[in-house]
Amino acid sequence: MEKKNWSVLEPDLKLFSKEQILGSALALAQEEQLPVAVWRKPNKTEINLLISFSEALQVDRYELQELKNGFAFAPFNFNQEKGFFINGDVLLSFDFDEVVIKPVNEASANTLQVDSFKKKLIDRIESDEESPLFNQSKNLAKPKSSDYETLVEKCVEAIRDGFFEKVVPARSTDIDLPAGFDLIKLYSNLCAAYPNAFISFVSIPELGSWLGATPEILIEKEFNTFRTHALAATQRFNPENDLSETAWTQKEIEEQAMVSRYIINCFKKIRLREYVEKGPETIKAGNLLHLKTSFEVDVVATNFPELPTVMLELLHPTSAVAGMPKEQALSFLKLEEQLDRSFYAGFLGPVNIEEQTSLYVNLRCMELAKDKARLFAGAGVTAHSNPKKEFAETEMKFNTLLNILNQAH
Numbered sequence: 001m002e003k004k005n006w007s008v009l010e011p012d013l014k015l016f017s018k019e020q021i022l023g024s025a026l027a028l029a030q031e032e033q034l035p036v037a038v039w040r041k042p043n044k045t046e047i048n049l050l051i052s053f054s055e056a057l058q059v060d061r062y063e064l065q066e067l068k069n070g071f072a073f074a075p076f077n078f079n080q081e082k083g084f085f086i087n088g089d090v091l092l093s094f095d096f097d098e099v100v101i102k103p104v105n106e107a108s109a110n111t112l113q114v115d116s117f118k119k120k121l122i123d124r125i126e127s128d129e130e131s132p133l134f135n136q137s138k139n140l141a142k143p144k145s146s147d148y149e150t151l152v153e154k155c156v157e158a159i160r161d162g163f164f165e166k167v168v169p170a171r172s173t174d175i176d177l178p179a180g181f182d183l184i185k186l187y188s189n190l191c192a193a194y195p196n197a198f199i200s201f202v203s204i205p206e207l208g209s210w211l212g213a214t215p216e217i218l219i220e221k222e223f224n225t226f227r228t229h230a231l232a233a234t235q236r237f238n239p240e241n242d243l244s245e246t247a248w249t250q251k252e253i254e255e256q257a258m259v260s261r262y263i264i265n266c267f268k269k270i271r272l273r274e275y276v277e278k279g280p281e282t283i284k285a286g287n288l289l290h291l292k293t294s295f296e297v298d299v300v301a302t303n304f305p306e307l308p309t310v311m312l313e314l315l316h317p318t319s320a321v322a323g324m325p326k327e328q329a330l331s332f333l334k335l336e337e338q339l340d341r342s343f344y345a346g347f348l349g350p351v352n353i354e355e356q357t358s359l360y361v362n363l364r365c366m367e368l369a370k371d372k373a374r375l376f377a378g379a380g381v382t383a384h385s386n387p388k389k390e391f392a393e394t395e396m397k398f399n400t401l402l403n404i405l406n407q408a409h
């Protein structure tokens with residue numbers, strides 16, 4: 001068989017804009033009820049769109065070394081609920097004016113399938129038909145009502161009573177999508193506004209559609225390097241202040257230190273001593289600042305190829321989204337939070353794509369439904385939390401998407 005050079009520019013697609021191609025690929029996936037994921041990694045310009053020609057798989061575990069090339073999408077309650085895996089068939093990548101369409105796995109490529117998809121896509125773009133880019137028939141489940149500040153007060157009481165050290169209560173808010181809502185425009189604006197976030201759109205027919213701009217990596221494996229971060233503590237970014245001179249309160253320092261401690265405890269459990277720790281340092285995520293410590297391990301030098309799979313199981317959900325100790329915080333949330341987190345604070349990302357796996361915590365995200373969207377946000381509560389401040393923090397987190405959404409129509 002003649003080997004195709006997939007990296008050449010697609011001549012048939014040169015006539016169209018990136019937005020037209022992205023929009024038509026999503027419309028096509030929607031019409032044919034195919035699972036699809038779009039992502040742009042932090043500090044990269046390339047946008048990727050992965051389509052599967054079969055239903056998304058439902059999984060209890062992500063065996064990262066064994067999974068094919070695809071995209072993982074797991075709920076917050078991954079221990080009780082199934083995760084999804086979109087087995088990738090076709091990958092479209094967009095980088096500046098270059099568009100490449102290729103099989104996700106070049107070695108076992110079904111060239112006919114890719115060519116037929118490309119043909120359909122070109123027909124779809126040329127037909128210039130308007131059609132929905134995500135499932136519009138889905139309605140949002142009725143939200144449970146709860147008062148966030150009262151919840152935070154309960155959290156503080158439970159901490160003072162010694163039940164746990166930290167807990168991360170969350171809440172949701174429903175909004176009407178603006179008239180003329182344009183998903184592709186919103187996606188591009190998010191990419192432009194948040195260069196160091198992971199910008200994602202995932203649509204799985206039986207599940208729904210989610211959009212997000214998360215600052216938080218859960219685990220990453222790039223060639224031989226395994227990476228994870230402890231991200232926590234939040235304050236508003238002030239352009240007049242130098243990032244390196246940001247002051248943090250004792251409460252914020254402790255809150256982030258607990259996340260780091262949690263990661264180190266996971267390493268201890270598996271007797272891994274050879275890791276490199278850097279930080280904490282202040283990082284900017286959109287309109288917010290957080291504290292971040294990063295951890296790196298060489299999986300070859302430590303002879304630990306299954307480390308990403310093992311750490312994924314130990315880490316999720318981290319104390320940045322659940323609390324510490326984890327089990328106590330989780331049982332409290334189950335009882336008191338009155339929120340179906342669904343895929344919020346779950347994890348998502350490409351698996352084994354070009355020898356890299358990058359799973360992010362699904363934060364600063366929303367579920368899209370017919371004319372509406374549900375946004376989610378939480379805040380880390382410790383013994384020194386102030387309910388009004390934690391409420392304001394969740395509002396600031398909603399604004400990561402809302403500020404851009406209000407421009408994109």
Ligand SMILES: C=C(O[C@@H]1C=C(C(=O)O)C=C[C@H]1O)C(=O)O
Pocket residue numbers: 168170216231232233234290320321363364376377378379380381397
């Ligand atoms: C829980 C969220 O964010 C997490 C909690 C943070 C905090 O408590 O300060 C900061 C960053 C994230 O790790 C969210 O965005 O909903």
